[in-house]
Amino acid sequence: MIKLSKSVEYALFAIKYLNYIPSDKLVSTKELSESMNIPYDLLAKIMQKLVKTEIVSSVQGTKGGYFLSKSPKQINLNEIIKAVDSEIRLTDCMFENATEDDCKRLNDCSLRSPLSNIQNKIIQLFTSTTLEEII
Amino acid sequence: MIKLSKSVEYALFAIKYLNYIPSDKLVSTKELSESMNIPYDLLAKIMQKLVKTEIVSSVQGTKGGYFLSKSPKQINLNEIIKAVDSEIRLTDCMFENATEDDCKRLNDCSLRSPLSNIQNKIIQLFTSTTLEEII
DNA sequence: TTTATATACGACCGATTTAGTCCGATATAA
């Protein structure tokens, strides 16, 4: 299936909101979820993933919240997908060190290499798309 | 999720096999499934979809089977995906006439248009990839 | 030092989608 997850969309909305806020102000998950109509608990986990990948930064405790650690121009769509879902894999074998556990056809599969090229082009497309162009 | 379905892979394998066979010879689902190790019933349904979209042709009855109706050069990857799964839709709203039933954010969503552009690029990539390059 | 409010993190559950199975109908060569 070739589709963005809801979580990626929510991440984009959240980053868009953070981008509108003066960068010295913190925004809580509560404010984000209420103003953009995103389920609180789900968004909370998404924000944590964005922190872990250093796309946004967080401050804990009362009056805490999140702020963008990069400008949208410096963030690309592939980063978001990797942070929120996982690395793009067009097939089960698109690992560096895939084994026959990942796909039993691995050793004599003529599709693997050409499909890998296509995957690279997709990743290239996402990587070259900055959030500035999206949000 | 950005991933090809197993069904698309199976379709590619099947078309590859058909391409190796003299075009006047028919190949049954049984032969295809046994020689490429693809579940018979699943492959049977995939073959029917490929027939319906006129990528392969079929002859029914004893001694019947399938043959390629186009050369791999004339078949593109987007056709296969459309035939076997469905049209690519990067989000729930990527319809010509989407309504708020498809996504309640539809009417004031700033993401829709830029994501549509990205989707077009993906479709363009798949459409410009012929099976000759893959199988 | 207590309280209120915030992030962090993992387990869980329900809904949807994908992958695979089964069964009956129809076509046709032998």
Next chain:
DNA sequence: TTATATCGGACTAAATCGGTCGTATATAAA
């Protein structure tokens, strides 16, 4: 008439996604 093939839809099982819950930790402020 029989054997073998496609056709087509209903069904089940497994995987993934979207969303929820509970608990721990951090910290500003009363």
